[in-house]
Amino acid sequence: MLLVGCGSDEQSAGSTSTSHSAAAASSSAAATAACPAGAGTPDPQWQFPGDTGSIAVTGPTDDARPVVEVTAPFHVETTTVHTLSVGSGSVVAPSAIATVCYEGVNGRTGKVFDSSYDRGLPAQFQLGGVVAGFAKAISGQTVGSDVAVAITSADGYPSGQPQAGIEAGDTLVFVLRILSSP
Template structure:
């Protein structure tokens, strides 16, 4: 089983994905997570709960303004590798496609099922992980924090993607519970499990 660290409740995790806005955007931030047609059984597979095997090699390594990051995407049997030398901070949000997908392209009109793990650059601790829950999270790119939206758009189903975000593109003032503080850079490593075009009326 993947270690439990600072996992948030489902309600807190929903807030985590939608609060905050980019410093260079004039658009209002979304106020709620648009989870469409929620179901206990979700299409697009499961999120493996095992840790990556010993000796897993990083697919992406990054030196931040401070600290560093090494990541590898998940496999059919294990979750992602995320190693942070703390404190990790970045001055620019960066996205890296670890493994390209071959399925449907993700747009703002998509509803996607995503396996993801989020890690705080300040302390290197996981604050939320669908790999620990075992099932993907369903969301819309236009209803998540700017850094997550940037990681999703243009990717295709099956892709493993990593993103390290500036505070402005995630939680500029931190989260209400204090898990993420003002000034924290954060990391998400995610796999896009399924996608479909969505509409407000659910058609």
């Protein structure tokens, strides 16, 4: 199991912009024990132009995985977080352990490089042990939320992550469903 969002040798501070949707995630999202593999529909909740390229993101549902459409190469200079739907659970602390379903897409290629949806099971992360952009996407959100993030290379893998096909300078896009956090 490759958990690319999991760790980083280098983390840097960057600015984060957060936008909140008025929609609330269903209460069953936090109780979901599996990451659904069903095909999602490309009805974007977030369309975001990068410094080059663009993305259109549709969040997951109780039955379907998220959809990330990339006009490649997608690149951003600032890590940007967008809340697709707000959960009703507790706020995730910066040092928390969070259980999430996630999909990671490389902005240069538009291809999925890691996905708990492919495995059908959520992953658990200590936020202090993940790449900075992944932690920025989760910290301060509420359990049950669906979140998308466009992560700069500096907040992801500045030197690349060859086993995942990530090159130095690649922008990463993650879509996350936060299932729990103690």
